[in-house]
Amino acid sequence: MDITKTLNKIIINRPNTFNSKHILDSGQMFRYNFDKDHYEVISKGLICELYTYEDRIEIITTEPNYFYNFFDLDTDYNEIINTLNNEYGLFMATDYGKGIRILNQDPYETIINFIISSNNNIPRIKGIIDRLCRVFGSKVNKYYAFPTPEEMANSSEDKYDLIKAGYRAKYLYNTACKIANGFDIDIVYQMDTDNGRKYLMQLDGIGNKVADCILLFAYHKTDVFPIDTWTEKVYLDEYNNHVSRKIMSEYFVNKYKMLSGYAQQYLYYYKRNR
DNA sequence: CTCCAGGCGGATC
DNA sequence: GATCCGCATGGA
Numbered sequence: 461m462d463i464t465k466t467l468n469k470i471i472i473n474r475p476n477t478f479n480s481k482h483i484l485d486s487g488q489m490f491r492y493n494f495d496k497d498h499y500e501v502i503s504k505g506l507i508c509e510l511y512t513y514e515d516r517i518e519i520i521t522t523e524p525n526y527f528y529n530f531f532d533l534d535t536d537y538n539e540i541i542n543t544l545n546n547e548y549g550l551f552m553a554t555d556y557g558k559g560i561r562i563l564n565q566d567p568y569e570t571i572i573n574f575i576i577s578s579n580n581n582i583p584r585i586k587g588i589i590d591r592l593c594r595v596f597g598s599k600v601n602k603y604y605a606f607p608t609p610e611e612m613a614n615s616s617e618d619k620y621d622l623i624k625a626g627y628r629a630k631y632l633y634n635t636a637c638k639i640a641n642g643f644d645i646d647i648v649y650q651m652d653t654d655n656g657r658k659y660l661m662q663l664d665g666i667g668n669k670v671a672d673c674i675l676l677f678a679y680h681k682t683d684v685f686p687i688d689t690w691t692e693k694v695y696l697d698e699y700n701n702h703v704s705r706k707i708m709s710e711y712f713v714n715k716y717k718m719l720s721g722y723a724q725q726y727l728y729y730y731k732r733n734r
Numbered sequence: 735c736t737c738c739a740g741g742c743g744g745a746t747c
Numbered sequence: 748g749a750t751c752c753g754c755a756t757g758g759a
């Protein structure tokens with residue numbers, strides 16, 4: 461797999477560890493859609509189109525540097541998969557989800573998206589985020605940009621009713637206000653995982669699981685293993701002892717160490733879709 | 735009708 | 748600390 465970058469596209473030849481569907485459908489990113497023959501992905505108000513050909517993928521965008529990092533193209537996923545296979549025997553999951561990559565997403569968007577995700581399902585999460593952008597965001601071309609913390613903090617309660625986020629609406633408002641008022645979310649890049657988790661959990665609507673998803677999908681902290689209803693099933697399939705999700709997560713991180721986030725993503729995707 | 739979805743906050747012990 | 752419970756919404 462070799463990658464070339466030009467002013468308006470990224471070309472991936474022989475893309476053996478890049479699969480658009482597996483990346484986008486693995487529950488880490490919610491703002492995309494499939495249009496006839498290609499995916500459209502929106503992040504930070506920037507857009508790219510993913511075209512898959514016989515032995516080549518083209519990412520069409522005016523911001524190739526942004527999306528090069530977004531799709532984590534500097535990381536060698538063959539090496540990760542080989543280790544997960546040879547040391548941990550994850551052949552089935554890594555084969556099924558081959559082409560998954562852990563994205564590097566915007567921290568604020570990821571915080572809001574995963575507050576919405578709690579006790580919710582993916583089609584509905586996508587719908588709420590779509591309405592959030594339409595109601596609060598500003599229009600850029602034919603799309604709506606993801607709203608800023610200020611835009612969300614300065615909106616009335618009846619606008620929050622329109623997005624139909626249920627009881628999560630007040631979490632969104634409280635968190636947007638806190639960040640708009642100076643709560644610095646960029647310093648998490650400088651923190652280790654445990655301190656970053658504690659820091660993020662100061663925000664309303666963020667517990668252990670949501671914090672771990674944000675640490676993984678925005679800050680690329682890979683020593684986390686988020687436990688949701690699906691990865692809980694993975695644990696219970698192997699060990700039929702009913703411990704807390706916190707204990708399950710700690711068990712998996714102790715096992716997979718810095719590959720925990722990757723292992724979790726393959727196992728989640730396999731368990732949920734198989 | 736009930737059950738479930740990438741769980742969290744609050745009350746209680 | 749750990750555990751139990753209520754919770755908006757919409758699809759199965």
